[in-house]
Every structure is written in structure tokens, then in C-alpha cells.
Amino acid sequence: MGKKTFGSVVHRADRGTFRAKYTYKGEVITKTFKDELSARAWLNSERSRVQADKAGIQQWTTPTERKRQEQATKRRSVLLCDYVEKEFAPTWLEYAEDGSKLANGTRRNKRKYLAHLSEAFFWKYPITEITTADLNRWLADMDNFGGATPRKRTFQTLKAVYAKAVNEGVVDRSPVTMKAPALPKSRQAEIPVATAAELQTIYEHMTPTTRISVWLGATLGLRIGEVVSLQVQDWNPETKTIYIRHSEDRDGHGLKDPKNAASKTTKTVPPRLAKLIEEACEGKQPTDFIVTAADGTHITSNRLRDHFDDARKAAGRPDLHFHTLRATSITAAVQGGATLKETMAYGRHSDAATSITRYQRASGSDRMREIAEGVEASLMGHEPTEAELLEAIAETKKRLAELQAQLKRVRHTHS
Structure with a gap:
């Protein structure tokens, strides 16, 4: 009786391949090759592994398990x-x-x-x-x-x-299990925000071509690099929106993308600030800048900061930074009733963890406009409409009639 062969090789003519196969410890092991010689060579190597296992020399594992072990070692x-x-x-x-x-x-x-x-x-x-x-x-x-x-x-x-x-399966788990190291509170973060009166004083002490920057920072929360990069073509007078698309490059003489993806967006502009922007854009070309030097040329953020630094002293706030206007804007939004999500959207924060867990997406342009108008009313004051004035006059007349009736009763009692 002939010696029993190890495994088998089957030619699959329909596919032009050779399938090697053997069974060991209840496992059916197969592998396909393009030629018979390679198939039989693989069977011989597998037979050696089986014999080593039977002799107690080396434990046998399936080819799949071996591949996993090799990958783990790698x-x-x-x-x-x-x-x-x-x-x-x-x-x-x-x-x-x-x-x-x-x-x-x-x-x-x-x-x-x-x-x-x-x-x-x-x-x-x-x-x-x-x-x-x-x-x-x-x-x-x-x-x-x-x-x-x-x-x-x-x-x-x-x-x-x-x-x-x-x-990617390179490691089973991360050793980074601790919280991120805490940051000390920055000195700038501890500076009190500006009041409406202080902002008005600063505005009045800025030059005519730069003073609008105060409200662009305090009302819309723009960064100084974004302010000096605003062009006439970024303003849409029909929709009362402004497109924040640029910031100042490192040398201060060119444009680049804003700080992050969240910063590049269209902001709704409330009415009083919209009027100031219209005035600043009047007579200019689309690529001209909205905030400029006195002669109408481009102004760098460093030069604008110099103007601001002089004006802040007149307001009795030498501690203010231009960036404090951004904090002022966000604080006013909170005080105006904006939710955390809306406030962070209004401030265009980009931190992934923060935006995912708390602030995510804005609740819509209408709400953003309400927030903008609330911030403007808080900081720039409110210019009443005709309807509001008529309502106030009617309320005043009603109150006056009540006071006159009360006065008449008092005089009658003492007469």
C-alpha cells in the first residue's frame, strides 16, 4: 500500500489556476496559485510545519494566524x-x-x-x-x-x-490617557471689555478713514488683520452682508486666507454699521479697501493699531487691545441673549472639540442678524424708527394725562 500523500493540488481549468489544499486539526487550509509548481512548493512547506507540530518542535498555526502575528511583529x-x-x-x-x-x-x-x-x-x-x-x-x-x-x-x-x-491598527490602544496640560489664563483675556461710552470715545478720536474699524471689531468681532483686508467688493449693499475672505499676510502688504476655515464666512451687518460701511465705500473701486490711511492708501494692521492705541488713551483705557473689541462683541452677544452655539458661531471659533461638543452650527442667518442688531444696539446705541417714536409719544401722552388727572385730584382735595 503506497504512502499517503500530504494534501492535494487541483487544476481549475476554468480559471487557469491551481488550488492547493490540506486538512489539519479540523482546519481546511487552501491557497490558490497561478502554476502547479508553486502550489506543490507551498504544500511541502506546510507539511514541514505540520510535522514540526506533531514532533513537538514548533506549534502549528493557520496561515491567517501567522500573517496576523507577522503584522503584529512588524x-x-x-x-x-x-x-x-x-x-x-x-x-x-x-x-x-x-x-x-x-x-x-x-x-x-x-x-x-x-x-x-x-x-x-x-x-x-x-x-x-x-x-x-x-x-x-x-x-x-x-x-x-x-x-x-x-x-x-x-x-x-x-x-x-x-x-x-x-x-490604522498600528497600536491596540493609545498611552495618551491623561488630560491635556492646562494653560494659564492669558493677561489679555483678563482685560475688561470696553463699554459703549468708551467705544464711542475711541471712535471719535480715530481718524475719519480708520474709525469705522472700531465698530467692525466691536460689533462684528473682526480681527484686526481682517479689518484692514476688507475690500469694497466684500460688501453687499443689497443683502447688508459682508464677506470675510481675507486677512493680512505676515509682512502686512498682501492678503491671505483668514485664520481658519470657520473665519471665512459671510457676516450679516446691522443697519447703523451698514450705513457707515456704505459711506466708507462711496466713490471707491471694488478692490479698494474699506479702512484706509488718511490718503486713501492701504493701511497695515500695525499702523491701524497705532491709531487705536492713541484713541484708547483718550477713553481712559490704555489697557485695551484691538483684539479686546472682539471679546467685547462676543460678550455683548451673550448679554443680548445669544445661546452658546450662536455666540460661538457669531465669533467664528474653529476649535474642533469646542465646536463639536458645544457650539457646532449657527442657527441661521435671521438669528445671526438679530444678534448683530442686539450687539450694535448695546454698543453703538439704537436709532429709533418712526413707528417706535410714534409709539413712545403715545405712551408719553398717556402717562402725561394720568399725571394731570392725579394733579387735579390732589388740588381738589386741598381746595
């Missing part, structure tokens, strides 16, 4: 530095979460955070072997980062690295 050998540089950084340095291209300034900052991360003692450790204890030790040394903000941003960068690694 993952364990991937260094953090290699994964960051080859898999993470190329996309992270170029694009925001929504797929938009990052501004040059944002890319520069991200490169700084990667530079801090590359100085970590575990930078060349296998990515699967870095522990939470390693991270705590790294974070404990503030000198690694040069300040609280770089420390937090570098931590967030590492967290993003591991989030990607987990999603």
Missing part, C-alpha cells in the same frame, strides 16, 4: 519617529480636519510642535512600547517645551498621532 518594530515623519506629518502639516489647506502661520506653528516632540526621549522608541508613565515623565519637564502653550500643543500633537495609529 507594528511593534515601527518607531514613533518613523511613523510620525512618514505617515502622520505629511497630511497633518498641510491640511485642516475639514480638508482645507492650512495657512502658512499655522504650518509654521505645527512644525514647532513637531520639533518639540522630536526632542522627547522616546522619539526613537517603538510606537507600541511607549507607556503612559513615559508621557507623564516627559510632560513633567516644562523645559522640554519652552512654555505652557507649546507644551499643550505638543501634547495634543502626540495625542493626534496615537489617534491615527489606533485607527
